[in-house]
Amino acid sequence: MVMTRRDFIKKTAALSAASFVGLNLPFAKHVDQAGATDADKWVRGSCRLCGLGCRVELGLKGGKPVAIRGVAKSRTNFGYLCMKGMLFYKVMEHPDRLKMPLYRESKKDAFREISWDEALDIAAKKFADAKKEFGGDSTAYYGSGQALTEETYLFQKVMRGGLQTNNVEGNPRLCMASAVGGYLTSFGADEPIGGYSNIEKSSCIFIIGSNMAEAHPVFFRRVMRRKMDNKDTVKVINADPRVSPTSRIADMHMQFRPGTDLAMLNAMAYVIIEEKLFDKKFISDYAVFKSGKNTVDMDTYFAELGDYTPEKAAVICGGNITGDMIRKAARWFAKSNGTVSCWCMGINQRKRGVWANNLINNLHILTGQLCKPGADSFSLTGQPNACGGVREGGGLCHILPGHRLVKKEKLRNQVESAWGIPAGRIPPKPGYHTMAMFKAVNEGKIKAIWINCTSPAQSLPNVDLYRKGMAREDVFMVCTDIFPTLTTELANLILPTAFHFEKTGVYGCTERRSQITPKCCDAPGEAHAEVWIVREWAKRLARELNDPVIEQCVAPFDGLEEGYDLPKAIWDEYTQKLTKGRDSDLTGATYGVLEQMHDGVQWPAATEEYALTGGTVIKFAREYDPMAESHAKDDKPFQFYGPAHPDKKLWIWSRPYKGADEEPDAEYPFYLSTGRIIDHWHTTSMTGRIPELLRANPYSFVEVNPRDAERMGIKPGDMVELESRRGRVEMPAKVVEGPIEGMVFAYWHDMHEDRMINKVVKDAFDPGSKEPEFKICAVKVRRLSGPKRLTPYVV
Amino acid sequence: MPIGGFVISVDPDIREEIVTMLSEMEGVEVHGSDAKGNIVAVIDTETSEVMDDLVHGLQKDPQILSVGLTYLNAEDEIEKIVSGELRPEIPFGRKKKNRP
Ligand code: SF4
Numbered sequence: 001m002v003m004t005r006r007d008f009i010k011k012t013a014a015l016s017a018a019s020f021v022g023l024n025l026p027f028a029k030h031v032d033q034a035g036a037t038d039a040d041k042w043v044r045g046s047c048r049l050c051g052l053g054c055r056v057e058l059g060l061k062g063g064k065p066v067a068i069r070g071v072a073k074s075r076t077n078f079g080y081l082c083m084k085g086m087l088f089y090k091v092m093e094h095p096d097r098l099k100m101p102l103y104r105e106s107k108k109d110a111f112r113e114i115s116w117d118e119a120l121d122i123a124a125k126k127f128a129d130a131k132k133e134f135g136g137d138s139t140a141y142y143g144s145g146q147a148l149t150e151e152t153y154l155f156q157k158v159m160r161g162g163l164q165t166n167n168v169e170g171n172p173r174l175c176m177a178s179a180v181g182g183y184l185t186s187f188g189a190d191e192p193i194g195g196y197s198n199i200e201k202s203s204c205i206f207i208i209g210s211n212m213a214e215a216h217p218v219f220f221r222r223v224m225r226r227k228m229d230n231k232d233t234v235k236v237i238n239a240d241p242r243v244s245p246t247s248r249i250a251d252m253h254m255q256f257r258p259g260t261d262l263a264m265l266n267a268m269a270y271v272i273i274e275e276k277l278f279d280k281k282f283i284s285d286y287a288v289f290k291s292g293k294n295t296v297d298m299d300t301y302f303a304e305l306g307d308y309t310p311e312k313a314a315v316i317c318g319g320n321i322t323g324d325m326i327r328k329a330a331r332w333f334a335k336s337n338g339t340v341s342c343w344c345m346g347i348n349q350r351k352r353g354v355w356a357n358n359l360i361n362n363l364h365i366l367t368g369q370l371c372k373p374g375a376d377s378f379s380l381t382g383q384p385n386a387c388g389g390v391r392e393g394g395g396l397c398h399i400l401p402g403h404r405l406v407k408k409e410k411l412r413n414q415v416e417s418a419w420g421i422p423a424g425r426i427p428p429k430p431g432y433h434t435m436a437m438f439k440a441v442n443e444g445k446i447k448a449i450w451i452n453c454t455s456p457a458q459s460l461p462n463v464d465l466y467r468k469g470m471a472r473e474d475v476f477m478v479c480t481d482i483f484p485t486l487t488t489e490l491a492n493l494i495l496p497t498a499f500h501f502e503k504t505g506v507y508g509c510t511e512r513r514s515q516i517t518p519k520c521c522d523a524p525g526e527a528h529a530e531v532w533i534v535r536e537w538a539k540r541l542a543r544e545l546n547d548p549v550i551e552q553c554v555a556p557f558d559g560l561e562e563g564y565d566l567p568k569a570i571w572d573e574y575t576q577k578l579t580k581g582r583d584s585d586l587t588g589a590t591y592g593v594l595e596q597m598h599d600g601v602q603w604p605a606a607t608e609e610y611a612l613t614g615g616t617v618i619k620f621a622r623e624y625d626p627m628a629e630s631h632a633k634d635d636k637p638f639q640f641y642g643p644a645h646p647d648k649k650l651w652i653w654s655r656p657y658k659g660a661d662e663e664p665d666a667e668y669p670f671y672l673s674t675g676r677i678i679d680h681w682h683t684t685s686m687t688g689r690i691p692e693l694l695r696a697n698p699y700s701f702v703e704v705n706p707r708d709a710e711r712m713g714i715k716p717g718d719m720v721e722l723e724s725r726r727g728r729v730e731m732p733a734k735v736v737e738g739p740i741e742g743m744v745f746a747y748w749h750d751m752h753e754d755r756m757i758n759k760v761v762k763d764a765f766d767p768g769s770k771e772p773e774f775k776i777c778a779v780k781v782r783r784l785s786g787p788k789r790l791t792p793y794v795v
Numbered sequence: 796m797p798i799g800g801f802v803i804s805v806d807p808d809i810r811e812e813i814v815t816m817l818s819e820m821e822g823v824e825v826h827g828s829d830a831k832g833n834i835v836a837v838i839d840t841e842t843s844e845v846m847d848d849l850v851h852g853l854q855k856d857p858q859i860l861s862v863g864l865t866y867l868n869a870e871d872e873i874e875k876i877v878s879g880e881l882r883p884e885i886p887f888g889r890k891k892k893n894r895p
Contacts (some may be wrong), residue, residue: 012866070866213861220861
């Protein structure tokens with residue numbers, strides 16, 4: 001029987017799925033013989049969307065993307081993808097793509113198309129004028145956890161070494177800064193110790209503040225598989241004020257009032273000590289207890305936990321929490337052969353985000369659930385390159401590439417020397433963190449700002465306040481992006497950029513893994529890779545300011561072709577000169593190595609030979625991490641060589657429970673929390689343009705607990721107003737046993753003015769990490785009307 | 796006309812029931828399942844929209860634990876988009892005021 005092309009593709013699809021679960025299908029041989037006629041070339045890279053770093057192969061036909069499949073040999077996803085990961089490539093051919101530079105002198109005018117020469121001249125002149133008149137700190141760069149590492153690295157190099165400002169920030173400040181703060185203060189080193197593969201060896205999985213079923217579906221699949229394949233021996237605990245699709249696989253759902261998890265986590269530590277479930281040897285070998293600035297002993301720490309007996313904590317937590325439940329969770333956690341904690345924005349986006357991170361890390365240190373297969377304290381990342389580009393590449397105001405602190409002169413000098421620029425060129429003072437940066441924009445202190453690949457006009461908390469600054473006529477704003485966004489609407493100059501697979505570069509995902517995505521298609525119109533844009537801008541900037549040091553910042557890259565040679569040279573400089581010997585050592589992860597890997601390389605990986613094995617699966621364990629061996633100060637199996645703890649110990653922190661910055665009261669009686677929905681990503685500038693994703697969730701809605709809904713007379717689909725001290729929105733209600741009573745939960749992706757929830761959210765931030773408390777504020781909830789026909793909206 | 800390869804995972808105890816349910820759905824072909832509750836299915840629909848509706852219906856079903864994709868071919872659709880025959884339908888007007 002002759003197989004039609006369509007039959008062939010269907011059988012290929014079936015075989016692809018069957019191969020992942022080890023099923024043999026009868027037509028396997030026949031299809032293999034038919035050959036891969038559905039695409040004439042498959043190119044391996046990473047998914048463009050979330051922080052998991054799933055590996056994909058893009059199928060090209062006649063140079064156009066026509067198909068996509070997961071990479072079965074990749075350790076990040078073993079071939080699985082989620083629906084948005086499958087569809088991201090559809091934005092490549094989208095008619096809305098920006099194709100020409102657009103400019104307007106005044107923000108009141110319409111944009112006009114201009115040439116690249118003119119555009120780069122304008123950008124250079126405006127930044128140069130600001131520096132001449134007001135100093136380097138009147139300029140700023142605000143980047144993204146979606147920019148390639150090469151892009152973030154080059155931008156920050158020109159800003160710091162060229163314009164002499166540390167006003168280098170990025171949207172990861174809004175999502176993972178508290179995890180950074182937590183890792184640094186608990187373990188002395190940023191980023192998780194282990195990786196995804198711990199899930200397959202774990203016996204207890206503690207999920208807190210993460211709806212991974214929707215936000216990280218492919219990782220959730222691994223967790224689900226671990227549980228379903230070991231129903232009786234693996235325990236899953238889900239702790240969250242909201243019951244979500246993630247709860248489906250949980251043995252226990254701990255539902256508490258928003259923000260009270262600090263008390264709950266302290267109570268788990270209390271049980272671990274009271275019932276002697278801690279690992280005495282691990283603690284005495286590797287840990288110390290800290291209370292404020294003091295080092296204390298375990299008795300003092302335990303006495304400070306006295307306010308958090310399980311029974312007392314249960315009263316603070318409310319919801320379904322009981323003392324027995326906390327005891328049970330602590331026992332499962334401590335006694336399992338391997339416990340992995342997973343968390344995300346529910347923990348990080350908090351006024352006490354660093355503390356919440358510390359309290360999770362505490363449980364792992366107390367029980368020794370670290371540095372062994374199946375055990376880890378694992379923060380999930382939202383963006384594909386928040387770890388690689390921004391945390392490691394120097395994309396925040398206080399850090400330089402290679403996990404170096406700006407404030408340390410020796411470390412600044414190392415960077416200056418690597419760049420061949422005069423010592424003292426990088427200013428010693430860290431720049432503005434994100435919220436301070438946009439406050440400075442509001443106040444007119446920043447005169448020229450470059451926003452790359454992100455949309456703060458939608459993603460900042462209390463966003464209306466900060467949109468006023470961005471709209472100021474005396475603030476010159478450049479945006480580099482692939483689509484119009486609410487932020488480009490406030491810009492003077494919009495520069496069109498190449499998208500994923502239209503340029504080459506590296507993303508570093510959640511598990512310290514760097515993976516390359518090569519260019520295989522041309523960008524539309526006159527769009528360029530960001531690295532080309534920065535280099536050409538910097539050359540003009542050097543001329544405007546008559547400053548050879550700026551020229552020097554990009555001189556090593558002059559004349560290189562932008563699709564491959566240029567990013568490769570930037571990656572080489574960054575990895576060979578600035579990560580060598582650091583805890584994030586990527587010296588062995590050359591393009592040559594990364595191109596050979598199905599997935600990528602987990603740092604530290606100091607040699608190519610080692611990098612080719614995939615790198616370091618578990619940091620600090622001598623058995624797995626050569627750097628632990630080379631930094632060994634004694635014969636113990638674990639060596640905590642992180643740069644932030646001079647004593648090379650793990651720190652168990654005494655941290656009291658503190659509520660949210662804004663708790664409900666008589667006037668604003670409900671907690672509001674916000675989050676993601678499956679298939680939409682961030683501000684929907686991409687997923688909102690993929691019709692099948694948009695149609696599934698065309699607008700935000702608010703989840704209301706059925707008992708609250710009944711009290712307020714709210715029926716499913718009714719229009720509901722949410723009002724805070726900052727702003728109001730209206731959106732349809734979904735009446736669901738999701739949020740705890742007294743709390744509503746709204747999806748944050750919607751761009752429509754009436755439904756943009758960040759107008760309502762509070763801009764209070766963590767004093768340590770400076771990450772805003774997106775997850776908790778107080779609102780009034782009011783039924784407006786019955787269901788209303790709504791119009792979806794993207795700019 | 797996109798075609799996708801899926802692994803749909805359910806509790807093994809209800810695997811047969813879900814296989815029957817899936818087999819009766821238009822556009823879904825079940826190619827096999829295993830004792831762990833993994834069901835291999837191909838979804839073949841007229842448009843990506845229909846496929847996405849179908850997948851969303853599955854994701855919302857509390858009995859279905861995970862819907863994993865392994866392969867998607869949308870060649871026909873993309874050819875039409877590239878040739879201009881099909882413009883991705885975004886059912887709302889975009890802001891024109893600041894555009895050239
Ligand atoms: S889980 Fe994240 S990285 Fe993986 S396919 Fe989905 S969006 Fe992409």
